[in-house]
Amino acid sequence: MHPHTFERLHAEGLISESSVEKVKAVSANKLFSLHWELKTVLYLGVLLLSTGLGILVYKNIDTIGHQVILLFIAAVSAGCFYYCNKRKQPFSFSKVPAPDALSDYLLVLGCLTFVSFIAYIQFQYAIFGNHLRLAGFIPLVVLFFCAYYFDHLGVLSLAITNLAAWMGIVVTPLRILRENDFNSETLIFTGITLGVLLIAAGELSRYRNIKAHFRFTYMNIGAHVLFISLLAGMFHFEHQFYLFIMALTGTALYFYKQALKDHSFYFMLILTLYSYIGLSYLVIRLLMLAEDIDLGAVYLILFYFIGSGVGLILFLINLNKKIKQNAGI
């Protein structure tokens, strides 16, 4: 903010004298914020420390003995939880601000070490016997509990990715396509179930007003998992693919309505892109059926992509206008 700009605006009668004074006062003691720099350093520190400790423990299992390591991991975890619990503000079903940046990260560290603790204890002593699902389930419950109890979005994402892993899917952004085998039918159906489950959880959060700000995280991961699973189903099932097209259309319509209601540009974008992939697949498939693959079909495909691209651009521009107008009301 440059004071002279606002002085000019004042001279033109657009803003009042007192507003100019306020601008001057604010720009005079402008502080230099190191907030993001410090937070990044802190985050990297937690990342390095937890990774380093993990390897340290793994490499030295033989020399230091399991009990000592377990005790150490438990101590770190307990220490983190103790600190966070002491600093936290009273629980509420609405949004509770984090007490400070440090406990934000210590909570993540505490949760991670807790997950390691359970994994270690199961590996070494098999306390859950052959019930591996149970061994995975306990950290899951603890993670979800922590997410709600401490009101932490990062831990919620962690809980959701653990839930997905427990069900057998990798859902982190960079790995969802690389590390899942979407040719497996079980995986496709698991993905659909998980997606629906997460979306339902997101809707419930808002509907019952239980941590309503968690909705975005649920909906976001849910939407990607559901869309990708439906598309995978469409590509995989040669004969029943029309069922998946119907489901895809339904899902897209549902998100379209939601996005219009919430003025969410983000969901508009992802539903458009996923539907576009589905539509393009359908068109190419139909063209391949109609003619033997000759030059005519190739021309048609090229025309389809150019035409549909232009169409979608107009659609998005129109949507942008629509959401903006509604947002103004």
Place this chain on the structure above:
Amino acid sequence: MLAYKQEWLDNKVLHEEAEEAYKQQCISKEEKERIFQAYPVPFYTPNIYIRIGLFLLTVIIVLFSLGLLGLMFIQLVKESWQGLIIFFGLLTYGALEFMIHETKHHRSGVDDALLWTSISLFLSGCMMALPQDTPYLVYCLVIFMTTVYAALRFADTLMSIAAVIALLGCLFYACINMGTAGRIAAPLLLMIASYGIYAWARKWDWKTTWRHYKHCGSIIEITTLLTGYLSVNYLVVREASNEFFDLNLEPGQSIPAAWLFWIFTILIPLAYIAAGIWKKNVILLRTGLVLIAGIVLTIKQYHHMAPIELEMTLGGLVMIGIAYVLIRYLKTPKHDFTSQEIDNTHLLEKVQGESLVVSESFTPTPAPAPGFNFGGGTGGGGGAQGGW
């Protein structure tokens, strides 16, 4: 020179200032609305997500149009197909000018995509049209001239970065051609040139005549700070000398005047940070912080200090310690510094980027399958990430 209407660009800046003043509760909502009305911005600039969508779709359209055009005319042009690509690049450029002029697009995704595709098509057409034995210097010159034009015409940051790098590329290849003396001097000359451009960008008048290029100025600063460091970084210099000058260094062997490059490698990032804090310059400070990674990587490449896990643990502890102490110390602002957030509607916060980052880096591995073992820390998604 600028394709976009200057008056509207000015108004856009005014809108941003008014928005900030409104957020800091200096002006009222009515006053903000009045400013918006008095200074209209008829540009078409959609929300960032719509922009991403428009960008992707425009790229799709351009690529498939190129395919269509190629299919139709390939019989006709045969050998001179490079000409077809250049022609298509120019055609895309025409579309870009049309979109900006007629439909008032400004940073809408459409103009970004058209600019980047038209320039890359044009340039790749030119590159392929040049004879095989053309010196690299000529390639760099062509890239430099094209991107400078694009940067001036559209005030585009990516084009500014490309122009700076192409210019330094010219210098590099010119040095190499000048024999042994040129080769030895190349890193130092590149560093001097980088800091020369940096000094120019710092002093240039981005406030009045060149005000619409302000963000290009900042990006040039970042680029030159990075290239200035990289051109004298020990790792880069050693490996590049090996590559370009056929030194055939064995592991453990070093380059002439290694000590000088080691000093630069370690001192430059620290100097950036110190200067950034001293001058309260965010660009210097953040670049310096990022380049700390450069120091660590370079040292680790040639010197084995301690087992990696010990380094990570200690490094992590030190970082948490420093951040903790500084956050506590600056909680109440001191010397005009604060650890508190000033503008809390940060874009990253809006998309909850942090929670995504957390889930990405601490990622669990699915399904404790039968025969599950605690394999190198990947099991259960605990402390260690996959790959260790």
